[in-house]
Every structure is written in structure tokens, then in C-alpha cells.
Amino acid sequence: MSKLGKLFKGGNSSKSKAAPSAQEALARLRETEEMLGKKQEYLETRIQRELALAKKYGTRDKRAALQALKRKKRFEKQLTQIDGTLSTIEFQREALENSHTNTEVLKNMGYAAKAMKAVHENMDINKIDDLMQEITEQQDIAQEISEAFSQRVGFGDDFDEDELMAELEELEQEELNKNMTNIRLPNVPSTSLPAHPGRQPSLPSSSRPSRAASSRRKEDEDDIKQLAAWAS
Numbered sequence: 001m002s003k004l005g006k007l008f009k010g011g012n013s014s015k016s017k018a019a020p021s022a023q024e025a026l027a028r029l030r031e032t033e034e035m036l037g038k039k040q041e042y043l044e045t046r047i048q049r050e051l052a053l054a055k056k057y058g059t060r061d062k063r064a065a066l067q068a069l070k071r072k073k074r075f076e077k078q079l080t081q082i083d084g085t086l087s088t089i090e091f092q093r094e095a096l097e098n099s100h101t102n103t104e105v106l107k108n109m110g111y112a113a114k115a116m117k118a119v120h121e122n123m124d125i126n127k128i129d130d131l132m133q134e135i136t137e138q139q140d141i142a143q144e145i146s147e148a149f150s151q152r153v154g155f156g157d158d159f160d161e162d163e164l165m166a167e168l169e170e171l172e173q174e175e176l177n178k179n180m181t182n183i184r185l186p187n188v189p190s191t192s193l194p195a196h197p198g199r200q201p202s203l204p205s206s207s208r209p210s211r212a213a214s215s216r217r218k219e220d221e222d223d224i225k226q227l228a229a230w231a232s
Helices: 003-012 022-057 062-121 125-150 161-181 211-231
Strands: none
Touching: 022 062
């Protein structure tokens, strides 16, 4: 049987029920370490004192010097034993601290396991799968909606461009015909041209153009200028 099994085997005995807690045992061990530390300081002081006495007596009083050396040896032996005891106590204290830590960790992990079990009891893996599938479907629908909104909507854009160009040309031709209709051509003068370009025939006063004729001629010239400007 392992030491761990022997330890837990006697857990139901009366002695185990009266056993101190880990905190109490650790406190006792620290007190013991402190006490042994003070004893070490005392022994080291006595060793130095006995060594000084042995040097003091020397060969003058060999008996007293030898007695001092014997006491020094005993103190040194006690000091060595205390060193071993402190090492054992330190090891036991560290083991107890680790055991206490492991016990607390195990207890807390047990609490966490119970809490996790209680949470999982209210969860159905099938429901989780259904929920995740529904979430995926809704995400796909949302993606389709976003793509539909992002597409360019063209109302009335599906017309034949050739038909539109033909209609535009008809409109331009109608506008051109309308402008041509509104233009008046100048009247042909009724008088004959002079025989010599550089000589103006003298006309009688009755044959001189009237003011109305001059005004009409000016209007004809203006119409010709407008026609030329439009053609250019």
C-alpha cells in the first residue's frame, strides 16, 4: 500500500478527526524553526567562547584548555544535529505547504467541475447544433440582402440606343426645318443695274427709292446676315 493510501486509510479514525489543520501544523513548524535558529546562535556563541578559553589557557593550563576544547566539540556536534533537524523540518514544511496547496487546488477544481456540470445539464447538444445552423442561415440571408441592396438599380435603362439616336436626329431635323421656314429671303431690286460700274446714273426725283424701300432693303440685309451666321 502506498504512503498516500495509508494516509487516507486512517481518515475515519478518531485521531484523524482531532488532527490539526494544515495552517496550524505550518505555524508549529515555523515556531520550531525559529526556536532551533536561536539555539544555533547560542551554540555558535559558546563555540567561539570555548575556543577563546582554549587559546587563553594554552600550554599554561593544559587541563583547562582540553576541557574547553571538549565543550567546543560537544557544541559543534549539537550544532550539526540542529542543522540536520532544521533541514528535516524545512523539508516537512515545504511538503505540508505543497499538500495544502494541492488540497485547495483540488477542492476548487471540484467546485468548478460541479458548477460546469450544473451548467451543462441545462444544455442540449442537439439544440446547440440547431441554433448554430439557424444562425448560419440567417447570416446567409443577411448577406444576400446586403448584396441585393448594393446592386445598381436601373429604372428605364433597358432602351435601344440606336432608336434613341434616330429620335434625336429627327428632333434636330425638325428644329432645322423650323429655323429655315422663319428666314425671309431678300427681294430682287426692280431697277436695272448701271451701265458703268463707276458711274451712277442720275435719277429723277420721282424715281429715287422711297424711305419704305430703304427700310425693307435694310431688313433684307439683316436677314441675310442672320442666315450666314446660322449656317456658319
